[in-house]
């Protein structure tokens with residue numbers, strides 16, 4: 001069938017255009033201006049600098065964690081704190097009493113000997129240890145990430161660290177205090193320590209083989225008891241004054257290269273830290289997976305926090321932070337940790353070495369020196385990357401050096417060459433300058449770089465107690 005003919009459009013009558021009528025006699029008509037009068041542009045109101053208010057001014061209760069809190073219920077952890085080791089695993093009363101004594105020098109020797117036996121089998125021993133925990137205490141599984149690879153490694157490194165510093169009680173207490181405070185963010189409670197200790201002893205017994213005997217078991221029980229006591233005391237003391245974690249909203253996210261993002265966070269309440277320190281961080285996309293990132297500025301008056309993140313191959317958290325995080329996302333932060341602190345009293349000259357995004361804590365330390373006043377000290381920063389575009393913090397450091405004659409920045413490229421930049425790897429560039437005797441040194445970057453830079457600085461006259469880095473803690 002043909003479509004119907006379209007109807008013609010109905011138009012109104014067309015008016016004839018006529019010449020304007022002459023004005024009546026005697027009326028003065030002002031001349032028409034050739035151009036419309038100029039309208040003065042309105043004075044722009046000053047744009048106030050964006051002030052980012054805290055999410056909540058007073059919200060300590062939000063971050064409280066313990067039996068029955070929202071977070072524990074969400075993760076089905078209601079029964080935490082009530083767990084007890086199965087009867088079969090409960091040690092006899094006389095062993096428990098002996099294990100309450102502080103470890104002796106002989107105990108520490110036995111611990112080190114047994115760790116040396118287990119170290120080559122560390123992967124299997126830690127896998128067995130976690131299997132025992134999860135079989136006997138399935139409710140604890142939710143405290144750990146879905147994939148346990150990094151976690152396994154961390155546990156063994158912590159034990160090694162504790163065993164190594166067993167004859168340095170002050171150092172060990174400091175390390176375990178930080179560890180205990182940091183464990184609050186995982187939801188770890190005092191009631192967890194005893195069953196975990198039983199599983200640890202069982203795993204060590206299996207992997208020490210014939211090296212295991214009653215004395216070794218008693219030594220482990222004593223040392224583990226001490227570790228648990230320092231950690232739980234520290235956690236309970238910290239609970240009186242700070243939350244187990246902070247929520248932090250992403251308020252700015254800038255890509256500095258296709259792989260590096262500078263991310264600004266607004267914590268939900270004041271976040272105490274010092275320049276050079278780092279935090280562990282969890283994203284909403286990878287629950288229970290915590291990674292370390294350093295703060296890239298000294299503490300700011302507005303309380304905002306800045307991180308530098310490079311998306312590393314197979315790095316779940318770093319890739320999510322670089323490629324997925326956006327303003328409005330909320331992350332969780334553990335308490336600040338780390339030993340890289342400038343001694344402002346002593347005022348020694350500094351040599352700082354920052355590789356890649358490892359420049360973040362170095363930038364914060366330099367900023368802190370600028371804020372407090374260099375007081376006659378000089379600061380040399382070696383900043384290395386593979387390619388020129390990866391020296392994303394160079395302009396900011398050079399601007400700072402332009403304002404402060406005490407600061408010298410040495411950019412170093414390892415895979416390309418560029419006019420005005422040193423060539424080679426960072427440790428070699430540091431060595432080429434000769435002696436750094438008398439300086440305090442701060443190192444941050446890829447682990448191999450930190451180790452080699454430490455050797456280079458030792459050769460260049462810096463004493464071990466003056467070389468600061470957080471490699472062992474990471």
Ligand SMILES: NC(=O)C1=CN([C@@H]2O[C@H](COP(=O)(O)OP(=O)(O)OC[C@H]3O[C@@H](n4cnc5c(N)ncnc54)[C@H](O)[C@@H]3O)[C@@H](O)[C@H]2O)C=CC1
Pocket residue numbers: 292293294295308309310355356357358359360361384385386412413414415424425426427444445446447448449452
């Ligand atoms: N994002 C952060 O807040 C912090 C990151 N880090 C660590 O810094 C590292 C940064 O990695 P990228 O940016 O990929 O750096 P990268 O791998 O590109 O290396 C940067 C520079 O370090 C030196 N370097 C690298 N490997 C070396 C080796 N084997 N021997 C001697 N020198 C070497 C070279 O001069 C190189 O140009 C990561 O391991 C990260 O965990 C450390 C502290 C803070």
